[in-house]
Amino acid sequence: MEEIEKTFSKEQAAIEAERCLYCYDAPCETACPAHVPIAEFIQSIRTDNLKGAREIIQEAHPFIETCGRICPEESFCQSVCTRIKMDTPIKIRELHRYITDNTDPSENLELVPATKGKIAIVGGGPAGLACVRELRRFGYKPVVFEKKQLGGVPANEISATRLPEEIEKKEARFLQHNFVSEIKDIAIKSLGELNEEYSAIFISTGLSGELNLDIPGNNLDGVYYSRELLKRAKSGFRLPHFKRIGVIGGGNVAVEVASVLKIEDPLRDVEVIYRRGTKELKAFKKEIEEAIDLGVTFQFLAIPKKIKGDKRVEGLVVTRAHLGEKDTSGRRYPVPIPNSDFIIPLDAVVIAIGQKADVYFPKVEKNAKGLVKVSDDLMTNVKGVFAGGDIVRGASTVVECVADGKKAAQNIAKYLEGGKNV
Amino acid sequence: MYKKIDLSMEFLGIRLENPFILSAAPPTDEFDIAYNGLKAGWGGVILKTTSVEGNSVPLKYPMMSSFGSMSRKVIGLGNIDLISGYHIDEIEKRVKILKEVFPEKMIGASIMGAKKEDWQTLVGRLKKAGVDLIECSFSCPQGSMGEEAGRMLAQSIEATEKVARWVKEAAEDTPVLIKITPQVTDIVEVAKAVKKGGADGITASNTIPSLLGIDINTFEPYPSLFGKGAYSGLSGPAIKPITLRTIAEIAKNVDITISGNGGAFNWRDVVEFMSVGASNVQFCTLPMHYGFRTIKDLKRGFAHYLSDMGFNSPLDVVGKALPNIKSQDELPSPKTRAELVEEKCVGCGLCYSACSDGGHMAIDWDSEKRLPHFDEEKCVGCAMCMQVCPVDAIKMNEKIENSNNVHYFVEKR
Ligand SMILES: Cc1cc2nc3c(=O)[nH]c(=O)nc-3n(C[C@H](O)[C@H](O)[C@H](O)COP(=O)(O)OP(=O)(O)OC[C@H]3O[C@@H](n4cnc5c(N)ncnc54)[C@H](O)[C@@H]3O)c2cc1C
Numbered sequence: 095m096e097e098i099e100k101t102f103s104k105e106q107a108a109i110e111a112e113r114c115l116y117c118y119d120a121p122c123e124t125a126c127p128a129h130v131p132i133a134e135f136i137q138s139i140r141t142d143n144l145k146g147a148r149e150i151i152q153e154a155h156p157f158i159e160t161c162g163r164i165c166p167e168e169s170f171c172q173s174v175c176t177r178i179k180m181d182t183p184i185k186i187r188e189l190h191r192y193i194t195d196n197t198d199p200s201e202n203l204e205l206v207p208a209t210k211g212k213i214a215i216v217g218g219g220p221a222g223l224a225c226v227r228e229l230r231r232f233g234y235k236p237v238v239f240e241k242k243q244l245g246g247v248p249a250n251e252i253s254a255t256r257l258p259e260e261i262e263k264k265e266a267r268f269l270q271h272n273f274v275s276e277i278k279d280i281a282i283k284s285l286g287e288l289n290e291e292y293s294a295i296f297i298s299t300g301l302s303g304e305l306n307l308d309i310p311g312n313n314l315d316g317v318y319y320s321r322e323l324l325k326r327a328k329s330g331f332r333l334p335h336f337k338r339i340g341v342i343g344g345g346n347v348a349v350e351v352a353s354v355l356k357i358e359d360p361l362r363d364v365e366v367i368y369r370r371g372t373k374e375l376k377a378f379k380k381e382i383e384e385a386i387d388l389g390v391t392f393q394f395l396a397i398p399k400k401i402k403g404d405k406r407v408e409g410l411v412v413t414r415a416h417l418g419e420k421d422t423s424g425r426r427y428p429v430p431i432p433n434s435d436f437i438i439p440l441d442a443v444v445i446a447i448g449q450k451a452d453v454y455f456p457k458v459e460k461n462a463k464g465l466v467k468v469s470d471d472l473m474t475n476v477k478g479v480f481a482g483g484d485i486v487r488g489a490s491t492v493v494e495c496v497a498d499g500k501k502a503a504q505n506i507a508k509y510l511e512g513g514k515n516v
Numbered sequence: 517m518y519k520k521i522d523l524s525m526e527f528l529g530i531r532l533e534n535p536f537i538l539s540a541a542p543p544t545d546e547f548d549i550a551y552n553g554l555k556a557g558w559g560g561v562i563l564k565t566t567s568v569e570g571n572s573v574p575l576k577y578p579m580m581s582s583f584g585s586m587s588r589k590v591i592g593l594g595n596i597d598l599i600s601g602y603h604i605d606e607i608e609k610r611v612k613i614l615k616e617v618f619p620e621k622m623i624g625a626s627i628m629g630a631k632k633e634d635w636q637t638l639v640g641r642l643k644k645a646g647v648d649l650i651e652c653s654f655s656c657p658q659g660s661m662g663e664e665a666g667r668m669l670a671q672s673i674e675a676t677e678k679v680a681r682w683v684k685e686a687a688e689d690t691p692v693l694i695k696i697t698p699q700v701t702d703i704v705e706v707a708k709a710v711k712k713g714g715a716d717g718i719t720a721s722n723t724i725p726s727l728l729g730i731d732i733n734t735f736e737p738y739p740s741l742f743g744k745g746a747y748s749g750l751s752g753p754a755i756k757p758i759t760l761r762t763i764a765e766i767a768k769n770v771d772i773t774i775s776g777n778g779g780a781f782n783w784r785d786v787v788e789f790m791s792v793g794a795s796n797v798q799f800c801t802l803p804m805h806y807g808f809r810t811i812k813d814l815k816r817g818f819a820h821y822l823s824d825m826g827f828n829s830p831l832d833v834v835g836k837a838l839p840n841i842k843s844q845d846e847l848p849s850p851k852t853r854a855e856l857v858e859e860k861c862v863g864c865g866l867c868y869s870a871c872s873d874g875g876h877m878a879i880d881w882d883s884e885k886r887l888p889h890f891d892e893e894k895c896v897g898c899a900m901c902m903q904v905c906p907v908d909a910i911k912m913n914e915k916i917e918n919s920n921n922v923h924y925f926v927e928k929r
Pocket residue numbers: 164165166216217218219220221222239240241242243244245246247248251252280281282283298299300301302321324346347350454482483484485489490491492493495
């Protein structure tokens with residue numbers, strides 16, 4: 095599938111780079127969880143020093159091919175760009191992508207010999223791989239346990255229209271080749287499975303589960319779960335015969351799956367059905383805009399009540415809602431309007447209402463949602479066992495997970511080297 | 517309704533419909549192009565420099581090269597052009613026709629010769645053809661008198677005076693402009709020589725000898741002709757500050773009419789050129805870059821400026837800035853300090869970088885609030901911070917001692 099967003103041309107990059115003020119102590123860099131030296135790499139674009147620009151980004155951020163494409167800049171660097179006070183923020187991620195699209199990974203990262211102990215990394219997603227790279231740079235031997243495919247969610251689920259396979263393969267291959275000491279395709283479910291060989295453990299298993307929608311009819315033919323669908327889409331599967339599909343949810347995953355379904359068959363109707371209002375949508379603005387451009391429609395203030403059908407999905411019964419008070423998430427809560435049920439005729443329903451953790455590692459303390467609890471240095475209640483990424487934060491973003499991986503590596507080294515800062 | 521200002525003026529006895537002239541260059545080298553320029557509204561043309569039949573003009577292409585920032589390619593234009601390939605026979609015909617079609621416009625022609633006889637023949641023939649004005653290129657690299665090959669004519673004081681005299685002798689009452697180069701030790705001496713020679717005015721000035729660039733992979737100079745290149749004449753916005761100084765220096769020291777030329781790109785530049793002593797302004801790179809349609813903004817912008825300023829004629833601007841141009845030692849010594857206009861500051865920290873690494877370490881940076889703090893004790897008032905601030909949030913002041921009066925030094929661009 096073709097990518098929706100196109101990379102900057104040299105001319106676009108030049109104009110955008112020249113708009114950057116080259117701020118001192120640049121706020122964009124502080125707001126980037128991975129602290130990419132943005133002002134500096136943009137300056138390198140201005141001098142057409144693209145390899146130098148890549149080195150600057152790559153030094154700070156192990157997952158740069160991916161983040162150049164899918165990082166939600168509107169929540170991070172771009173949200174605080176000084177230029178906002180003058181006109182419009184710099185398109186930082188697009189410039190970042192311009193670099194990665196026009197250069198190959200650099201092997202210039204300084205690597206000391208791997209003489210220190212083996213560290214077990216459970217889960218080879220963004221958090222795990224970021225931790226791997228940093229640990230290797232400190233001289234450790236990271237061993238990765240990955241039950242599926244290196245790369246985590248970006249590699250397995252994020253649609254090829256936003257992140258082509260060859261891009262995230264380039265990324266994972268580079269990291270694996272240069273930094274991973276050993277890779278084992280085993281699912282680790284308890285700490286006991288890891289033998290004494292490892293000096294420390296980093297858990298970064300992400301969120302593999304999906305929340306169920308507990309309404310009648312959720313077992314009919316034609317009911318799908320979003321992430322399962324995305325995974326299958328990424329490996330070539332298509333949902334050909336449905337003409338009217340409803341996607342239940344209001345987050346990025348819902349919007350993403352809706353876009354994928356629309357691209358798959360532009361003639362089919364794809365509607366995102368969400369119980370709150372426009373303002374409460376959690377998905378990133380840019381992705382919503384892309385979906386709307388593709389022709390995805392939205393049904394707001396509609397609470398799913400029942401999936402209608404005999405054997406197969408025939409429609410979705412929803413109750414009209416209005417917005418009430420704010421709930422714990424700070425967003426206004428939908429209140430059902432009595433006797434306002436109506437039916438949306440559909441051939442298939444995709445459920446995209448959230449992710450959840452698979453509960454592994456019995457000795458490791460977790461919260462009510464099954465997320466691993468950690469202290470400030472990302473250590474769990476078990477000594478020498480660290481954790482980070484979505485399994486700690488809940489559904490988050492690649493760059494935040496990368497930041498966790500980096501931070502965990504620092505703290506693992508500190509822990510092993512008796513408090514010394516590396 | 518905006519007030520309408522008449523842009524017409526008198527220049528060396530010629531009536532100019534407006535002070536914007538197409539200089540001797542590609543925009544006046546083809547009959548049709550010059551014709552189009554006049555039709556588009558330019559006040560006059562100086563046809564590209566012509567010569568006698570015996571002077572061959574071996575042109576080389578590609579002829580142009582430019583330099584600029586990544587997103588703006590032409591800040592400076594370089595050319596390895598020579599004078600026109602058309603000789604006097606052709607130019608004579610063009611002058612006649614243009615004068616007929618555009619009797620109200622200034623039709624000038626530029627000449628260049630090697631011997632006295634050449635210069636005077638050229639003048640005689642143009643005069644007969646009905647030209648309004650003759651400009652002499654004393655600043656073409658090949659514009660020598662024969663015995664000083666390679667040197668520009670206007671680089672020699674004696675030659676300048678001598679050739680100016682030959683030309684004026686032949687031109688009689690037809691106005692003569694001598695076009696000089698800024699590439700000399702003392703521009704005032706050259707201007708004096710022009711005056712002594714009897715010419716009516718000076719065109720200040722021509723392109724500046726330059727090397728446009730080098731391909732860093734192949735080490736070919738730009739423009740590269742199969743890997744080889746030559747020095748170029750630099751024109752366009754990049755040379756405006758040099759032209760301004762040249763005009764001002766002549767105007768302050770020699771009583772002679774000046775036609776400004778070199779780096780003017782808009783009506784604001786025109787005002788600057790005229791305020792330091794030019795009576796009109798010639799353009800080449802602007803129309804080469806954006807076309808003759810640029811005349812519309814030149815005329816409107818200049819007229820509105822004149823009206824807003826309460827001037828009645830373009831000539832009201834001429835020389836206005838000259839009394840303010842002094843030598844460094846004649847300047848007053850105010851005690852200036854940088855001062856922040858906090859509401860304007862966007863917190864980029866560029867002033868901090870500049871002062872820390874290239875000023876006097878007089879700024880502290882509050883990284884929480886993203887605000888600079890200026891230390892009055894350490895600040896010497898160099899104004900580097902003011903130059904780099906993207907939103908003009910820094911003012912330079914002079915605090916008059918024991919009083920509440922503050923004088924602000926501002927640069928408005
Ligand atoms: C559909 C979708 C779209 C998204 N879009 C974006 C986006 O546009 N931008 C953005 O920044 N973020 C996006 N995210 C979020 C982002 O992908 C995650 O925050 C991030 O991938 C989490 O990284 P992680 O390393 O913590 O976990 P994961 O990426 O989930 O990686 C965990 C890895 O661990 C492996 N694993 C799990 N359990 C075990 C086990 N027991 N033993 C061995 N291996 C195991 C898994 O196979 C997986 O490879 C999206 C998420 C989804 C689901």
